[in-house]
Amino acid sequence: MTLPDMLQIDDLLAAYRSGDFRPSDLIREITGRIEAYQQKDPAVWISLFSTDHLLARAEELDGLSSTDLPLYGIPFAVKDNIDVVGLQTTAGCPAFAFEPSESAEVVKRLEAAGAIVIGKTNLDQFATGLVGMRSPYGQPSCVFDPACVSGGSSSGSAVSVAAGLVSFSLGTDTAGSGRVPAMFNNIVGLKPSRGVLSTYGLIPACESLDCISIFTGCVADALRVEKIAAAPDSRAPYSRSMTPHRLPLDSFRFGILPESERFFDGDAGNAALYENSIQTLMHLGGTPVEIDFAPLKEAAQLLYSGPFVVERLTALGDFYPQHKADMDPTVAGIIAGAERYTAADVFKAIYRQHGLQQIAERMWTQFDVMLMPTAPRIVTKQEVIAEPVAANSMLGTYTNFVNILDMSACAVPAGFGKDGHPFGVTFVAPAFADHDVSLLADRFHQAVGENTGAARSEPPRPVPPAEAMSPGSVRLAVVGAHLKGLPLHWQLEQEHAVLRETTRTAHDYRLFALANSVPPKPGLVREPGFVGAGLEIEIYELDSAGFGRFVASVPQPMSIGRITLEDGREVSSFLCAESVARSGTDITATGGWRAYLAGKD
Incomplete structure (x- = not known):
């Protein structure tokens, strides 16, 4: 190549x-x-x-x-x-x-x-x-x-x-x-x-x-x-x-x-x-x-x-008076x-x-x-x-x-x-x-349309665009049991949610398999300073009324908040109380809930 x-x-x-x-x-x-x-x-x-x-x-x-x-x-x-x-x-x-x-x-x-x-x-x-x-x-x-x-x-x-x-x-x-x-x-x-x-x-x-x-x-x-x-x-x-x-x-x-x-x-x-x-x-x-x-x-x-130039002098400390000739x-x-x-x-x-x-x-x-x-x-x-x-x-x-x-x-x-x-x-x-x-x-x-660099031979790769949403609709990311084909996905189907994309979170999120959860599900938490590979998620679009009904049905310790995607966008998503999540098993290295389940089989 x-x-x-x-x-x-x-x-x-x-x-x-x-x-x-x-x-x-x-x-x-x-x-x-x-x-x-x-x-x-x-x-x-x-x-x-x-x-x-x-x-x-x-x-x-x-x-x-x-x-x-x-x-x-x-x-x-x-x-x-x-x-x-x-x-x-x-x-x-x-x-x-x-x-x-x-x-x-x-x-x-x-x-x-x-x-x-x-x-x-x-x-x-x-x-x-x-x-x-x-x-x-x-x-x-x-x-x-x-x-x-x-x-x-x-x-x-x-x-x-x-x-x-x-x-x-x-x-x-x-x-x-x-x-x-x-x-x-x-x-x-x-x-x-x-x-x-x-x-x-x-x-x-x-x-x-x-x-x-x-x-x-x-x-x-x-x-x-x-x-x-x-x-x-x-x-x-x-x-x-x-x-x-x-x-x-x-x-x-x-x-x-x-x-x-x-x-x-x-x-x-x-x-x-x-x-x-x-x-x-x-x-x-x-x-x-x-x-x-x-x-x-x-x-x-x-x-x-x-x-403000005084700050430049301060930064050099004793070096300046001793080495200004250098x-x-x-x-x-x-x-x-x-x-x-x-x-x-x-x-x-x-x-x-x-x-x-x-x-x-x-x-x-x-x-x-x-x-x-x-x-x-x-x-x-x-x-x-x-x-x-x-x-x-x-x-x-x-x-x-x-x-x-x-x-x-x-x-x-x-x-x-x-x-x-x-x-x-x-x-x-x-x-x-x-x-x-x-x-x-x-x-x-x-x-x-201006290519970058000295050679000017390749166009710049664009930031992945967010797909246009219908008026009054909301994007929701799901990370666990609501993924397509998993036990709670029906709750999205009953609100006529439409799958828009499969992508990953930003790199500072961890995923934990929750203990004694029925059906089995994970908890997502953000850890500033952590650098991982991101976690696979699905993003659905549903109307605001359906989103409201869905949020109202979310039980503790889960909640709906904002997460950051790998391309920098933000969407609503499932989050979990950190103390509950960390009492489970850290499965971040698997890359996502679906991959974790596949590895258990």
């Missing part, structure tokens, strides 16, 4: 499940790709695991079932300010390098799901920059033009995905570092809500604002990775549980820049592509609403032209600016931040999402050398405000200019709208 140019997750999983490919075959292929790409651009990676190490990891997976792990044999890269055991963490500064004693929490969760870390990628030193030019390990190039920057600070992470070297990569995003490189390399950049992915094991830039971000070739892959990586973590001070914020996806209002605020730094082609993006979203059911950009612009200036001069100069601020200045900035957040909250009553250019335009390396701070500031025009105002965002490709350079847009929404804003971004991406 020949691997596709872009290593999208479902394509690799399908190859594994068909027997056409094994993880060890994949490692041999991509190590060859990496070696070849290094001849073209040697600055993508700071460190790589040896081929022997990677083959040993892959051969462990060869002996396992490809259906047991949701990221079985999927290769990924990690920005080198995130800890990975076995590789130094440098944060782009050799004098800072150290050997971590454990991997970052997100890395551990992804590896537990079957993914394979390939290596650590280059970055703007200490994640300070949007250009990808502030590293002693070299300056990665845009995959389309070696004269142009790759974008930063997550430079190598974006290139590793766009060049087809890994399926996904981890970056970080404080002011746009998970979005600007996505635009410049024609890929997807998901910036989760702050705190949804643990930052334990991340060298902070601004710890109160930092996010670990995800680069992929399609939105479906980004959502899958986020689901597996996300979990509350008491060791990360800003960790939060995701309480999904729902968006209207069929008829929605989207905020756009008024003509007077559309700044593209002279790039008329990108201005036209932004207007085309607005038209595309209107065709998808959206109504444009002009944004008052002034408070967003003020928030952006507060981040980079105010005392740092990139531009980075050192930015951090030196923190020394002029007082504690009073910092508190005043925090007060203004919260005031701007309240203004932003009121803005969401006017529209559901924002459609922003990801950046005004790409810049050349020579431009950055000539004006390192000015070029960087321009790139953050439409990204800097997002984290400081506690928003979620998903950046996707939006076409190419006549010069062959990519353009992108970012969908911005309130915190915890990660899933729905990504669905909308994916719908736009599919409508634009």
Whole structure:
């Protein structure tokens, strides 16, 4: 089998499940790709695991079932300010390098799901920059033009995905570092809500604002990775549980820049592509609403032209005064600016931040999402050398405000200019709208029809759509005795329920065979932090009256609540009181109730 140019997750999983490919075959292929790409651009990676190490990891997976792990044999890269055991963490500064004693929490969760870390990628030193030019390990190039920057600070992470070297990569995003490189390399950049992915094991830039971000070739892959990586973590001070914020996806209002605020730094082609993006979203059911950009612009200036830079100095502790001569001069100069601020200045900035957040909250009553250019335009390396701070500031025009105002965002490709350079847009929404804003971004991406990555040879795999429901109907997932052909299925038949699909839960659910239950049935419970393969379920549609009658008949210890599916959707489902469920037998490893019953025969 020949691997596709872009290593999208479902394509690799399908190859594994068909027997056409094994993880060890994949490692041999991509190590060859990496070696070849290094001849073209040697600055993508700071460190790589040896081929022997990677083959040993892959051969462990060869002996396992490809259906047991949701990221079985999927290769990924990690920005080198995130800890990975076995590789130094440098944060782009050799004098800072150290050997971590454990991997970052997100890395551990992804590896537990079957993914394979390939290596650590280059970055703007200490994640300070949007250009990808502030590293002693070299300056990665845009995959389309070696004269142009790759974008930063997550430079190598974006290139590793766009060049087809890994399926996904981890970056970080404080002011746009998970979005600007996505635009410049024609890929997807998901910036989760702050705190949804643990930052334990991340060298902070601004710890109160930092996010670990995800680069992929399609939105479906980004959502899958986020689901597996996300979990509350008491060791990360800003960790939060995701309480999904729902968006209207069929008829929605989207905020756009008024003509007077559309700044593209002279790039008329990108201005036209932004207007085309607005038209595309209107065709998808959206109504444009002009944004008052002034408070967003003020928030952006507060981040980079105010005392929040003190947080960057705080993150470095004693390292900065002792090693500033060892740092990139531009980075050192930015951090030196923190020394002029007082504690009073910092508190005043925090007060203004919260005031701007309240203004932003009121803005969401006017529209559901924002459609922003990801950046005004790409810049050349020579431009950055000539004006390192000015070029960087321009790139953050439409990204800097997002984290400081506690928003979620998903950046996707939006076409190419006549010069062959990519353009992108970012969908911005309130915190915890990660899933729905990504669905909308994916719908736009599919409508634009722009393939991702350097080769532009494969279309992005769409997020599996939820089948349209009849008015007044409800979707119900069943996990046990109500499955088709089992003893309680008649209760669904009497309400004329229609089977819509067979799918799986998200990966953090467990299933228990209940003791002394007649007829035999299981109990489903969610366990945050657990990473399994998901559990097989059936989803039925029934009218609201029938659903009400059905719910009224559900006996204790069962209840009806909301569960998350493997593709991120939520539906109503049977749940069980946790204390009762755990008194039974854990049958999660079987993959579902039907498989468990078959194994007993």
